[in-house]
Amino acid sequence: MNRDLDLERRFFTEALGENTQVEVYEHHGDNEALKNAIKDADGVLTSYLEFPKDVIESAPNLKGISIEATGYNYVDADAAQRHGTAVAVIGEYCTQEVATHTIALALAVARSLKHYDRQIEYRHSYDWNSTSGMIRLDDSTLGIMGLGKIGRAVAHRAQAFGLTVIAYDPYCPPQAAADAGVRLVSKEELLRTSDIITLNMLLTPENEHILDDNAFSMMQRRPVIVNVSRGQLIDEAALVRALDSGRIFGAGLDVLEDESDAGVAVSPLVGRDNVILTPHSAFYSDKALYECQRIACQNLIHILRGERDDVFRMVNDVDVSVNSR
Numbered sequence: 001m002n003r004d005l006d007l008e009r010r011f012f013t014e015a016l017g018e019n020t021q022v023e024v025y026e027h028h029g030d031n032e033a034l035k036n037a038i039k040d041a042d043g044v045l046t047s048y049l050e051f052p053k054d055v056i057e058s059a060p061n062l063k064g065i066s067i068e069a070t071g072y073n074y075v076d077a078d079a080a081q082r083h084g085t086a087v088a089v090i091g092e093y094c095t096q097e098v099a100t101h102t103i104a105l106a107l108a109v110a111r112s113l114k115h116y117d118r119q120i121e122y123r124h125s126y127d128w129n130s131t132s133g134m135i136r137l138d139d140s141t142l143g144i145m146g147l148g149k150i151g152r153a154v155a156h157r158a159q160a161f162g163l164t165v166i167a168y169d170p171y172c173p174p175q176a177a178a179d180a181g182v183r184l185v186s187k188e189e190l191l192r193t194s195d196i197i198t199l200n201m202l203l204t205p206e207n208e209h210i211l212d213d214n215a216f217s218m219m220q221r222r223p224v225i226v227n228v229s230r231g232q233l234i235d236e237a238a239l240v241r242a243l244d245s246g247r248i249f250g251a252g253l254d255v256l257e258d259e260s261d262a263g264v265a266v267s268p269l270v271g272r273d274n275v276i277l278t279p280h281s282a283f284y285s286d287k288a289l290y291e292c293q294r295i296a297c298q299n300l301i302h303i304l305r306g307e308r309d310d311v312f313r314m315v316n317d318v319d320v321s322v323n324s325r
Helices: 006-016 031-038 053-057 077-083 095-110 113-123 149-160 174-179 187-193 213-218 236-245 261-265 286-305
Strands: 043-046 064-067 086-089 141-145 164-168 196-199 224-227 250-253 275-277
Touching (some): 043 286, 095 250, 149 164
Parallel strands (some): 141 164
């Protein structure tokens, strides 16, 4: 546990009363210990902890799970629905931060900043000509996969650098794309014509490993790949093969398929001059973290009070009116 949870405690006790019992559980991979920790819980506040069917069903009083994130693929919302447990997520709290982080990674990789920094810091070599293959942004195309709020914010920033912006998003209304100055294209065209590709889409069963060997084989312009969404959008073994073969110029990744310390320690993506890794931190600013905590706590408070209409977003359809307390 590496951050202060006093804010969450204060939100709950102020809203639900001083007698509200707030317990902190730090998970170390033992689901039986997790079951024991939540066996009497009315509500759970979590970030990225997995809640499969058997864990949810082990807590007979569990009225709600509130997630301090926009995604919920690690919580079995259908099992929660059958169990009578509402699952809620947050939404607009870090759009600007994630969009800025996307562009920061794209620029850092495209300009080989990690290579130059390591060359000077560790090799004490001050040589501009130690790498090659950089693109001029004004002549380049940015392909955004997922043109929601974050994708449109990325487009706005990219256009300021003179990039032509295209996007693949089968669910985006054409007018929304037009208003953002973005041309919607097929996935194949985006992969074929983009110099930078950013992943700004939610993870769904349909787009898991949307960048795989086949997708990398379509890339004709040796692009930079940026992922600030979910690690499972990229087949990492295929990404490594694309890096090793020179099919892509480099990658900026804020997310990985295995984000545990052990997983990072053995990842073949670590230690490369042309790969920049950040620890799922694209969302972070002091303001964004506060909003993340506040909205997630209020979601759970509203669930426990039976105030369905005040929950920011409930991803299943549970009647919480019986929860009123």
